[in-house]
Each structure stands twice: as structure tokens, then as C-alpha cells.
Amino acid sequence: MKKGSKAAEPDTNGIVSHAPHGEGRRVDARRKYDPEQTKRNILDVATQEFSAMGLTGARVDAIAERTNTTKRMLYYYFGSKEGLYQAVLEKVYGDIRALEQDLHVSELDPVEGMRALVEFTFDYHDRQRDFVRLVTIENIHGAKYVEQVKTFKGRNVTVIHTIEDLLARGIAAGQFRSDIDPIDLHLMISSLCFHRVGNRHTFGTAFGRDPSHPRLRARHRAMIVDAILRFVKKDD
Amino acid sequence: MKKGSKAAEPDTNGIVSHAPHGEGRRVDARRKYDPEQTKRNILDVATQEFSAMGLTGARVDAIAERTNTTKRMLYYYFGSKEGLYQAVLEKVYGDIRALEQDLHVSELDPVEGMRALVEFTFDYHDRQRDFVRLVTIENIHGAKYVEQVKTFKGRNVTVIHTIEDLLARGIAAGQFRSDIDPIDLHLMISSLCFHRVGNRHTFGTAFGRDPSHPRLRARHRAMIVDAILRFVKKDD
Amino acid sequence: MKKGSKAAEPDTNGIVSHAPHGEGRRVDARRKYDPEQTKRNILDVATQEFSAMGLTGARVDAIAERTNTTKRMLYYYFGSKEGLYQAVLEKVYGDIRALEQDLHVSELDPVEGMRALVEFTFDYHDRQRDFVRLVTIENIHGAKYVEQVKTFKGRNVTVIHTIEDLLARGIAAGQFRSDIDPIDLHLMISSLCFHRVGNRHTFGTAFGRDPSHPRLRARHRAMIVDAILRFVKKDD
Amino acid sequence: MKKGSKAAEPDTNGIVSHAPHGEGRRVDARRKYDPEQTKRNILDVATQEFSAMGLTGARVDAIAERTNTTKRMLYYYFGSKEGLYQAVLEKVYGDIRALEQDLHVSELDPVEGMRALVEFTFDYHDRQRDFVRLVTIENIHGAKYVEQVKTFKGRNVTVIHTIEDLLARGIAAGQFRSDIDPIDLHLMISSLCFHRVGNRHTFGTAFGRDPSHPRLRARHRAMIVDAILRFVKKDD
DNA sequence: GATGAATGAGCATTCATTCAT
DNA sequence: TATGAATGAATGCTCATTCAT
Numbered sequence: 001m002k003k004g005s006k007a008a009e010p011d012t013n014g015i016v017s018h019a020p021h022g023e024g025r026r027v028d029a030r031r032k033y034d035p036e037q038t039k040r041n042i043l044d045v046a047t048q049e050f051s052a053m054g055l056t057g058a059r060v061d062a063i064a065e066r067t068n069t070t071k072r073m074l075y076y077y078f079g080s081k082e083g084l085y086q087a088v089l090e091k092v093y094g095d096i097r098a099l100e101q102d103l104h105v106s107e108l109d110p111v112e113g114m115r116a117l118v119e120f121t122f123d124y125h126d127r128q129r130d131f132v133r134l135v136t137i138e139n140i141h142g143a144k145y146v147e148q149v150k151t152f153k154g155r156n157v158t159v160i161h162t163i164e165d166l167l168a169r170g171i172a173a174g175q176f177r178s179d180i181d182p183i184d185l186h187l188m189i190s191s192l193c194f195h196r197v198g199n200r201h202t203f204g205t206a207f208g209r210d211p212s213h214p215r216l217r218a219r220h221r222a223m224i225v226d227a228i229l230r231f232v233k234k235d236d
Numbered sequence: 237m238k239k240g241s242k243a244a245e246p247d248t249n250g251i252v253s254h255a256p257h258g259e260g261r262r263v264d265a266r267r268k269y270d271p272e273q274t275k276r277n278i279l280d281v282a283t284q285e286f287s288a289m290g291l292t293g294a295r296v297d298a299i300a301e302r303t304n305t306t307k308r309m310l311y312y313y314f315g316s317k318e319g320l321y322q323a324v325l326e327k328v329y330g331d332i333r334a335l336e337q338d339l340h341v342s343e344l345d346p347v348e349g350m351r352a353l354v355e356f357t358f359d360y361h362d363r364q365r366d367f368v369r370l371v372t373i374e375n376i377h378g379a380k381y382v383e384q385v386k387t388f389k390g391r392n393v394t395v396i397h398t399i400e401d402l403l404a405r406g407i408a409a410g411q412f413r414s415d416i417d418p419i420d421l422h423l424m425i426s427s428l429c430f431h432r433v434g435n436r437h438t439f440g441t442a443f444g445r446d447p448s449h450p451r452l453r454a455r456h457r458a459m460i461v462d463a464i465l466r467f468v469k470k471d472d
Numbered sequence: 473m474k475k476g477s478k479a480a481e482p483d484t485n486g487i488v489s490h491a492p493h494g495e496g497r498r499v500d501a502r503r504k505y506d507p508e509q510t511k512r513n514i515l516d517v518a519t520q521e522f523s524a525m526g527l528t529g530a531r532v533d534a535i536a537e538r539t540n541t542t543k544r545m546l547y548y549y550f551g552s553k554e555g556l557y558q559a560v561l562e563k564v565y566g567d568i569r570a571l572e573q574d575l576h577v578s579e580l581d582p583v584e585g586m587r588a589l590v591e592f593t594f595d596y597h598d599r600q601r602d603f604v605r606l607v608t609i610e611n612i613h614g615a616k617y618v619e620q621v622k623t624f625k626g627r628n629v630t631v632i633h634t635i636e637d638l639l640a641r642g643i644a645a646g647q648f649r650s651d652i653d654p655i656d657l658h659l660m661i662s663s664l665c666f667h668r669v670g671n672r673h674t675f676g677t678a679f680g681r682d683p684s685h686p687r688l689r690a691r692h693r694a695m696i697v698d699a700i701l702r703f704v705k706k707d708d
Numbered sequence: 709m710k711k712g713s714k715a716a717e718p719d720t721n722g723i724v725s726h727a728p729h730g731e732g733r734r735v736d737a738r739r740k741y742d743p744e745q746t747k748r749n750i751l752d753v754a755t756q757e758f759s760a761m762g763l764t765g766a767r768v769d770a771i772a773e774r775t776n777t778t779k780r781m782l783y784y785y786f787g788s789k790e791g792l793y794q795a796v797l798e799k800v801y802g803d804i805r806a807l808e809q810d811l812h813v814s815e816l817d818p819v820e821g822m823r824a825l826v827e828f829t830f831d832y833h834d835r836q837r838d839f840v841r842l843v844t845i846e847n848i849h850g851a852k853y854v855e856q857v858k859t860f861k862g863r864n865v866t867v868i869h870t871i872e873d874l875l876a877r878g879i880a881a882g883q884f885r886s887d888i889d890p891i892d893l894h895l896m897i898s899s900l901c902f903h904r905v906g907n908r909h910t911f912g913t914a915f916g917r918d919p920s921h922p923r924l925r926a927r928h929r930a931m932i933v934d935a936i937l938r939f940v941k942k943d944d
Numbered sequence: 945g946a947t948g949a950a951t952g953a954g955c956a957t958t959c960a961t962t963c964a965t
Numbered sequence: 966t967a968t969g970a971a972t973g974a975a976t977g978c979t980c981a982t983t984c985a986t
Contacts, residue, residue, distance in 0.1 A: 033984090035949065038949085038950090056293035057291075057292035059975090059976075060976075061975085069950075070952075071952095072950070072980095075977090080977080081978090136434070142437050143437030146438055153444075156442035183443050184455070187432055188459070190439075191430070192427050194431055195430055196423055198434075201374070206389065207396065220423075227466075230467055295960090307960095307968090309968090312966085317961090507970070525764070528762060529762075529764035541972090544958090547956090548971075548972095607907065607910055608847070608907075609848060610910055614909050625916075659903070659928075660900065660931070660932075663903035667895070671843065671847050674846055677861070679894075681891055691889075702935075702939055768981055769979095769980080777947095783982070784945080
């Protein structure tokens with residue numbers, strides 16, 4: 001687990017810093033024309049705006065205003081509001097799947113690997129609220145934009161492979177039940193990690209308890225790992 | 237002009253009945269002005285539109301058009317687009333909690349009661365997609381509208397009481413673990429029942445499998461009951 | 473021939489007078505809400521703007537500004553810029569064909585009838601420059617808007633009937649040739665009357681002579697009548 | 709990137725050859741930078757675009773895209789959209805007058821010369837639709853761009869001289885009437901040849917008959933020659 | 945000579961809401 | 966109670982043109 005890693009970069013959740021980020025950046029920063037930086041800048045701001053306001057609620061003018069460039073460039077690079085929204089989806093989905101790959105759970109014991117996967121999923125959703133919101137928003141739109149993102153489908157199968165591997169090894173070791181469908185299990189893990197973030201506002205209002213509070217956070221993390229392990233483990 | 241039309245009883249998804257459609261109705265139907273019916277009609281149409289398009293995406297004109305009345309009446313009764321949206325939220329949250337009361341799980345054995353509660357929750361979310369969507373939408377807006385709905389908070393505590401009762405009786409009977417927080421458990425059940433409905437579009441696109449398919453539906457229902465029971469049951 | 477008649481009303485070619493026109497108008501003028509007047513007002517202004525600037529060149533803002541109402545009403549009544557343009561086409565084509573009907577050439581001797589028809593056609597084009605310009609503009613667009621005007625096709629056949637009647641009676645009386653196609657003849661008359669108005673600018677620039685000058689006007693009128701009569705008359 | 713592409717010799721409608729495409733060309737084709745060819749290429753594409761869309765409707769980007777070069781070059785050579793439009797007008801007017809010179813009607817008998825002139829005018833308009841459209845467009849703009857084309861006025865007088873010569877010789881031979889103004893006659897011939905091409909779309913829609921259809925084409929040609937000859941001939 | 949990147953002013957259109965009847 | 970007409974402020978988008986390399 002690389003907790004405080006650079007995972008926070010793509011979704012800043014705060015205010016984007018227009019200044020050059022890393023080392024190599026500094027050179028580019030002096031260049032007046034830097035298409036890559038312009039595009040990334042637009043994409044970062046758009047991620048926040050879409051995540052905060054939804055596709056319909058987001059305002060192209062509002063995005064442009066917080067950008068280093070003008071509204072015109074937004075259309076120059078992304079064609080339309082929807083094109084920009086799709087680019088945001090593509091980036092954001094790419095980020096989580098890329099990190100998942102870095103887990104290397106195949107090197108761990110099945111139980112520990114499962115725990116690591118659940119903890120990663122928990123932590124990612126807990127931190128990347130923009131991701132959670134964008135997925136939610138996309139579902140409001142019937143996933144019709146993400147469907148057009150070419151890289152989307154391919155990117156998601158990798159998690160399933162990871163789970164399949166864990167289950168297979170767990171079964172072989174006599175630790176896991178043999179009647180579990182990997183996609184169903186993935187849905188289950190996602191549900192537990194996603195819902196408490198995505199619906200934390202209505203939940204907080206209804207029960208006077210904010211699931212994103214640090215104290216609860218730890219308890220939920222343990223609880224979800226526990227629930228999943230109880231579910232997959234063979235009844236001794 | 238679709239004046240006296242039947243309003244088509246807009247897609248209530250099966251379960252909820254908003255009011256008795258019995259004898260008394262017939263008289264009202266002949267009356268030229270029936271404020272209650274007009275309001276209910278507006279509310280039904282608005283529920284669909286807001287659920288389908290979101291708060292920002294919904295169009296007042298679109299709602300008015302599918303109504304028996306005019307746009308002006310919509311403002312007359314609900315004050316504003318947001319007022320109407322809040323009225324929809326109030327109705328929709330009222331419906332689920334009212335049905336939950338009807339379960340009478342307190343009369344059942346703890347394990348069976350828990351099963352009944354989970355199954356009800358599963359079925360309700362599975363059928364009331366509009367409810368799921370509206371909750372999702374409300375979370376996009378930080379729950380700021382539901383906060384203003386007076387009846388909201390009171391209505392939700394009842395589920396917690398139900399769970400508390402189940403847990404207490406289960407612990408007393410030596411069936412359940414004693415370290416489970418009722419609100420956490422509610423969140424867990426909600427997560428599992430809500431997510432597969434709310435996020436079924438992105439899920440379906442990503443994994444080529446629609447969680448709302450009848451065959452999956454039954455499997456998920458059993459799986460979720462199983463997971464919750466495994467989670468609450470005392471380790472023999 | 474009703475020369476100086478009210479034919480000038482529909483296409484004012486000057487500045488539209490927003491004031492009430494006729495007797496009955498006066499009452500309406502006091503009414504704050506008069507949809508018919510509002511629509512007519514928009515249509516009049518739009519006729520000028522489209523005629524002066526073309527469909528692409530015309531600015532919705534410019535039209536709205538010279539109107540008694542706001543831009544919003546323009547969309548309220550005509551749906552879009554193109555919808556408004558089509559409404560203008562419909563009005564303008566309706567006007568000329570309606571006047572043609574009033575000629576009653578069937579009551580005249582074939583030669584005199586033909587002369588009357590040509591003179592009317594000449595006068596109409598000579599005065600209704602907006603009409604000429606709008607037809608020109610529509611041809612730039614391949615007539616694709618006029619095609620959608622339902623009343624269009626039906627309205628134009630009437631001229632052909634008039635010409636057929638004239639030719640038939642002229643042939644019967646031994647005055648006209650029998651080998652003339654009525655639609656071809658209509659095209660011929662139109663050509664001579666239309667071109668000198670529609671292309672008067674390039675013509676004027678090329679030859680330093682403005683075909684719309686009063687002195688030329690009379691000469692052209694006689695010349696065109698002469699040419700058409702020479703063409704249709706039987707070589708004694 | 710459509711760098712070295714053949715530019716497809718954009719639809720010249722048959723007659724006009726802008727430059728010798730003979731031997732010398734081949735050498736230039738290999739040269740990396742050929743200003744003359746670049747300019748001609750831009751001009752050809754612009755002719756089509758302006759003719760198809762009008763001055764306002766034409767898009768600089770659209771022109772540049774179909775060109776071998778970039779938008780920047782378009783500005784480099786022609787200064788502005790309007791400058792390019794003027795260059796197109798100049799080219800297009802130059803072409804017709806140049807061909808008219810080649811007729812050598814002065815060597816023909818007056819009647820045959822007149823016939824030849826009318827037929828040439830007919831054929832030219834019938835084939836060079838781009839020319840007809842551009843003249844139409846220019847008239848929409850009050851001929852203000854053609855006015856700035858220096859070569860324009862001088863170029864047009866030549867036709868008048870041709871007609872004057874024909875009329876004079878015809879009168880002298882006792883074949884033609886002596887009361888015909890040459891410029892009026894030119895206008896008349898132009899009208900008949902221009903209108904059926906320029907207004908063929910509205911005409912076709914109105915009467916269900918396309919004047920550019922081959923069968924009609926021949927009939928119209930004969931008809932127009934006939935009409936003009938009947939008009940100029942002395943009433944024996 | 946040549947080019948991708950950048951721009952400000954403008955454009956058609958839509959929205960939630962209110963007025964007059 | 967009910968309604969067609971009216972509105973101002975925005976909204977997504979485009980255009981001809983220029984800059985930096």
C-alpha cells in the first residue's frame with residue numbers, strides 16, 4: 001500500500017495550482033505555447049467543475065474562467081462541452097485502474113491479497129471523491145458518454161482478473177468458498193466502498209453522522225474488510 | 237390540448253400508491269377544478285422528469301407540458317423549480333419509510349427478521365429506480381434540498397430503531413455479534429442494495445453484465461442476504 | 473391594373489412603421505398583448521433584414537432590436553432563425569401570387585391580357601425589391617427552405633393556369649403561335665423582369681447605368697412587353 | 709495531413725482553364741514552394757466555397773482545409789476573407805469576357821453573329837454555374853466588392869462593342885431594327901440566359917421542372933435565340 | 945515560406961420566471 | 966383558479982484573424 005502516494009495529483013479536490021508542478025515542468029512553464037500543459041490545465045479544471053456541478057450543471061464559462069486560457073481553446077482541443085466531459089471521464093477511470101495494477105496482489109497470500117484489494121478500493125474511493133461523483137453523474141446519464149470512451153471497457157477487465165486470481169488461489173488453498181462469481185464480488189466490494197462516499201450527504205443528513213469523518217473512516221474500513229473476508233472464507 | 241386526459245398514471249414502478257384511487261375519486265374527476273389532483277399530477281410528472289434528468293437537467297417547460305395543467309400552476313403550487321424538486325424528495329422518501337414500517341420485523345425471529353429487512357430493502361431499491369436516482373441526484377447537490385425537508389430526519393430514524401431491535405434480540409438469543417453499530421449496519425445494507433441499481437449503467441458498460449437482469453437479480457438478492465447474515469452472526 | 477394600390481404594404485422597403493396601420497388597428501394598439509401584431513411586426517422587420525443581409529448574414533439580434541419586442545418572442549413564435557426565414561418566404565410568395573389573381577386577365581383580349589400580365593410582373597418586381605432579393609437568396613441555398621413551405625407549390629401553379637388560358641385563347645383567335653410551352657413562357661417573362669432588378673448592382677457597376685432609374689424603367693417595361701408579344705404572336 | 713496531394717483540380721465546370729497545365733508544370737510540381745500554384749489552389753477552392761455558401765456563409769477554415777496549404781497562407785496572399793472573395797470575382801469575370809473575345813462575331817453575318825453571341829452566352833451561363841452564383845452573391849452585397857476590382861469596368865465594355873457592331877451591321881443590311889439600345893439588348897440576353905440558371909432551384913420547386921435538365925436545355929437555347937432574333941429583326 | 949496554437953468579440957438559442965387578462 | 970404572452974440573463978458555441986516558432 002502506498003498510502004500518501006502521488007495518487008492525489010490527478011484529482012486535486014482543492015484548487016488547481018496553475019504553477020508548474022514537477023521538475024521538468026519548469027522549463028516548459030517559460031514556453032508560451034505548451035499545448036500539453038494547456039490541455040492538462042483545462043482537463044483539471046473541468047474535472048472539478050463537472051464533478052461539482054454535473055454535466056448539465058457545469059458551465060463552460062465557469063470552467064474557462066478558472067483556466068489559464070480562454071473558452072475558445074477549450075473548444076479547440078475538446079470540441080464541445082460533452083467532448084470535454086468525456087475526456088475527463090477517460091482520465092479519471094484511467095487513473096484508478098492504473099493504480100489497481102500497481103497493487104501486485106498476485107504476490108500476496110489470498111487472504112492478505114483480498115484484504116489489500118479491499119483496502120485499496122476503500123482508500124481510493126475515500127480519497128478520490130471527484131471520481132465517485134463523476135461515476136455517479138455518468139450513471140444519471142445512463143452511462144452514454146462513457147460508452148463512447150474507447151479505452152473504457154478494456155481498462156476495467158483487469159480488476160476482474162485480479163479477483164479471479166485471488167479466488168482461484170484461495171480455493172486451491174482451501175481458504176475460500178468455491179461458489180463465488182468474481183464480477184459479483186467486485187460489485188460487492190465496490191458497493192461497500194462507493195456508497196458511503198457517494199451518498200454521504202443524504203446519509204449524513206438523515207442520521208446526523210458523516211461517513212467521511214476520520215473516526216468513522218477507520219471503523220468502516222475495518223468493517224468492510226471484515227465483511228468481505230467473512231463472505232469469501234470457507235465455513236471452516 | 238390534453239385537458240381531461242387520464243394523465244396515464246405515470247410509471248410508478250409498481251409499489252407505491254400515492255392515494256386511494258377508490259370510489260371518491262370518480263366524483264372529483266368530474267369536477268372541473270381539483271387542486272389536490274392537479275398537485276398530485278404535477279408531482280408525478282416532476283418525479284419522472286427530475287429522476288430522469290437531474291435537478292439541473294430537468295426543464296420546467298418539459299414538466300408542464302406533460303401535465304394536465306399549465307406552467308403557471310406549477311409555480312402557483314410549488315413556488316419554484318426547486319420547491320417542486322423538494323416536494324418530490326419529500327414524497328419519495330416518505331414512501332419507502334412508510335413501507336418499512338409495514339414489515340413488522342419485531343414479530344419475527346432475529347435471523348428471519350434480518351433476512352426480511354434485507355430482502356425488503358433489496359426489493360425496494362430494485363423496483364423503485366426513481367427513488368434511487370433521486371437520492372443520487374440529491375447527493376450531487378450535497379443534500380442541501382433534503383435538508384430543508386422537515387419530515388426528512390424524523391422519518392429515517394425508524395429504520396435504525398428496527399435494526400437496533402433486531403440486533404438486541406439477536407444478541408440476547410446468542411445469535412448475533414455484539415459489536416455491531418446499527419447505523420453502520422444500515423449503511424452496509426443500503427450500500428449493497430443501492431449501488432447495484434444506481435450504478436448499473438457504468439457497471440453494465442464496464443463488464444457487459446446488467447445487474448438489473450432478472451437472473452442476476454435473484455442471485456444478488458441471495459448473495460446480499462448471505463453476506464449480511466454472515467456479517468452479523470456470531471462466530472459459533 | 474391597380475398601380476399605386478396598397479400593394480406596397482407588405483414589403484415596405486423603407487422603415488417599418490410600428491404605429492397602427494388601418495382603422496381597426498387603433499383599438500388593438502392600446503392592448504398590451506397583441507400576438508398578431510407582435511408576429512406581424514417581427515415578420516416585417518425580418519423581411520427587411522433577411523432581404524438586406526441574406527440568411528447567413530442576417531443577425532437575430534439585429535432583427536430583435538428593431539422590433540417592438542424582444543429576441544425571446546422571436547423564438548417564441550418562430551422557433552428559430554430558419555423558422556423565421558421560412559415564415560418570411562411564405563409571406564412574400566403569398567403576396568405576389570395573391571395579387572396576380574386579382575388581375576383577372578381572363579376577361580381581357582389575349583394580346584391585352586398578355587400585356588397586362590407582363591406589365592404586372594414587371595411592376596411587381598420593379599417595386600418589390602425585397603421579394604426579388606429573397607428569391608435570390610433562397611436560390612443560393614438551393615431552395616431548401618422554400619421546399620418546406622407547404623403553401624409554396626400550390627400557390628405557384630395559378631400563374632401557369634393564367635398563361636395557359638391566355639395562350640389557348642390567343643391560338644383559338646389566330647393571334648398566337650401554337651408551339652409555346654406555358655411554363656417556358658413564364659420563365660421567360662420572369663427572367664426579363666427579375667434579372668434587371670436582381671442584378672442591377674453589378675449591371676450598374678459594369679455599364680454605368682442603373683436599370684432602376686425611372687427613365688430606363690419605362691423603356692424596359694415597353695421593351696419587355698414588346699419582346700414577349702413579338703415572341704408569342706403568330707408570324708402573320 | 710494532405711500535404712503533397714493532387715488538389716483534385718476542383719470542379720472547374722468544364723470550360724475555363726486557369727493556366728497552361730503543360731510541360732513546364734511538371735518541373736514546378738517537384739519544387740517544394742510554388743507561390744503561383746499555391747495561390748491558384750487557394751483561389752480554386754475559394755471559388756467553390758464562396759459560390760456554394762455566399763460571402764457571409766463561406767468559412768475561412770473550410771476553405772483552408774480543402775487547400776494544399778494552411779489558413780495562414782490564405783491571409784498571406786489575399787489579406788482577408790474579403791480580399792480573397794474579390795480575387796475570386798476578378799478571376800471569374802475575367803474568364804467570361806476573355807472567352808467572349810474569342811467569338812470573333814465581327815466576321816459573321818449580323819444574324820448569324822447575333823445567334824452565335826446568344827448561344828455563347830447561353831452555353832456559358834449554363835455551364836459556369838459558379839459564375840452565375842457569384843454574380844448573384846455579389847448583387848446581394850450591392851456589388852460593393854466588384855466595384856473595387858480595377859479590371860472590372862474595362863472588361864465589360866467589350867461585349868457592348870460587339871453588340872454595337874452587330875446592330876450597326878444589321879441595320880445597314882436592312883435586317884435589324886434601328887431603335888435598339890445595345891446595353892438594353894445585352895441586359896435582355898443576359899436576363900434570359902442567367903435567370904434560368906440562377907433561379908433554377910426555386911423554379912424547379914415551384915413548377916416541378918428543372919431548367920438545367922438536358923432536354924429542357926436544348927429547347928431553352930433555341931427559344932432564347934428565337935426570342936432575341938424576333939426582337940431585333942426588322943418587321944419586314 | 946510555412947504552421948500549430950491562440951484569441952476576443954459575437955452568435956443563435958434556452959432558461960426559469962412573471963405579467964396581464 | 967387558470968392561462969397565453971412576455972422577458973432578461975445566461976449558455977454553448979463559432980468566426981475571422983493573429984502570434985510565436
